[in-house]
């Protein structure tokens with residue numbers, strides 16, 4: 225890049241990053257192109273380049289240019305925007321080595337890179353950075369100019385299933401999106417702490433222990449803890465509802481039910497859980513086993529999804545003392561008040577207007593003195609801040625809990641910690657429809673992943689030739705199955721609901737996981753057949769890449785680091801996925817025009833260098849999403 229800057233007489237890279245905010249021309253080709261363009265436009269328009277630089281934005285497609293600028297964004301007074309753009313495009317130099325003379329469209333200027341620019345800058349850059357192309361450690365630095373000041377710290381809390389209950393679609397989405405966000409911030413130079421906040425506390429765990437005492441099976445527990453605990457959970461819950469119905473009936477019939485109630489499962493569970501909160505060793509030991517065994521199994525599933533956690537926290541880990549302390553503080557600060565023996569937060573009295581009403585009146589302590597989900601979250605948030613001193617914290621939780629998290633953040637603010645509340649963000653998402661089976665019975669994540677993998681395995685077997693060459697077809701089918709599920713999940717905006725559709729997600733038609741994997745594997749296969757070394761690719765004569773298809777692939781490759789930067793703002797996996805599918809479409813339409821194997825040697829080297837760069841970027845994008853790119857399928 226530095227050489228290029230010298231050759232074209234542009235300002236040095238260092239000067240560029242001094243002059244423009246978040247400008248990293250040595251890592252991001254578009255920063256380089258933009259900075260150079262802003263300098264020219266400053267001369268052409270007489271406007272301060274600091275205003276021009278952020279006004280240069282993305283186009284909706286390569287046919288609309290590489291960058292576009294709306295004239296009104298430069299705030300030139302007294303002139304008509306459509307006339308301004310005409311003047312500016314005329315004044316724009318004809319001989320700039322990077323940019324063609326811009327075209328005026330209404331009140332926009334559309335800028336196109338010269339044919340060879342993307343090809344010659346981007347391919348060497350990708351060869352140099354490899355897996356790091358697209359990363360930019362500066363985003364997470366406390367001081368981007370001085371790495372010795374250290375990284376900013378972000379907590380990503382995600383997945384957070386409930387022990388003994390099914391790992392449902394909400395947890396699956398949280399796992400996929402959270403894993404992706406953690407990767408995203410890691411690549412942007414943040415110190416990332418991944419926390420799994422398990423649902424592992426409450427009366428239902430007392431009930432579960434009772435079930436185990438009655439019907440537990442040591443062997444089944446060790447073999448498949450998640451399923452066994454779930455079976456116990458379902459059985460005891462059924463029993464409890466039958467019992468409740470019976471008591472209700474008797475009560476209606478005028479019977480005295482107090483003795484029955486005092487000995488009911490519900491009451492026994494409450495007493496058991498009380499023992500747990502009182503730290504009774506025997507009661508805790510049983511619960512601890514359930515928790516530990518469940519975590520072992522969760523870890524196996526997470527590993528299949530390329531996910532790990534730094535901390536398995538959970539509702540059980542919140543200290544009773546801390547909750548009591550904060551409870552008193554809330555009372556002193558008049559944030560909560562007594563209501564029929566319970567403690568509630570009446571937001572309508574604390575927060576003016578509609579917002580106060582919308583936040584409702586959550587309970588923070590029940591009549592019997594026990595804490596709730598919200599109470600635990602309040603303490604946990606503050607404890608995390610003490611422990612990690614985070615700069616930012618993201619909760620990846622379904623939009624069904626929008627209100628809960630709004631209440632949580634507002635209470636933190638009312639406690640006098642607006643600074644902490646401002647660092648917290650709820651990243652929400654919609655529902656997955658149609659995931660439970662017809663009978664309404666739930667499915668475990670492992671079962672779903674196995675079903676999808678089986679389906680992919682069947683498809684793979686249909687092509688005998690290829691199938692024989694795949695080293696470990698089961699493992700590949702598993703990877704493809706997981707990709708199917710993940711890509712379907714990340715295809716739309718997070719907030720949208722979608723329907724779990726096994727046929728659609730495993731299809732090779734359309735923008736699916738298998739199609740993305742296929743696009744990646746296809747480039748690998750060309751590379752295998754071309755039998756070229758890395759040195760040969762590095763010395764390829766890139767000026768041979770003159771075809772429109774080659775140029776367009778390079779223009780897209782240049783956009784990757786910018787796409788990652790945009791994603792840091794949108795926090796949407798679909799931003800990355802949309803880019804990757806654009807890439808795969810450009811690749812698939814290019815193959816007929818850019819033959820590699822069979823072309824003359826120098827041309828073959830140049831084209832392979834281009835495809836190899838595309839292979840790197842596809843792989844980088846897929847790994848960022850949490851997918852495992854396959855080389856053969």
Ligand SMILES: NC(=[NH2+])NCCC[C@H](N)C(=O)O
Nearest residue numbers: 384385386421422423601621
């Ligand atoms: N800090 C939080 N409340 N995180 C979300 C936890 C999700 C909860 N375990 C559930 O399944 O609904």
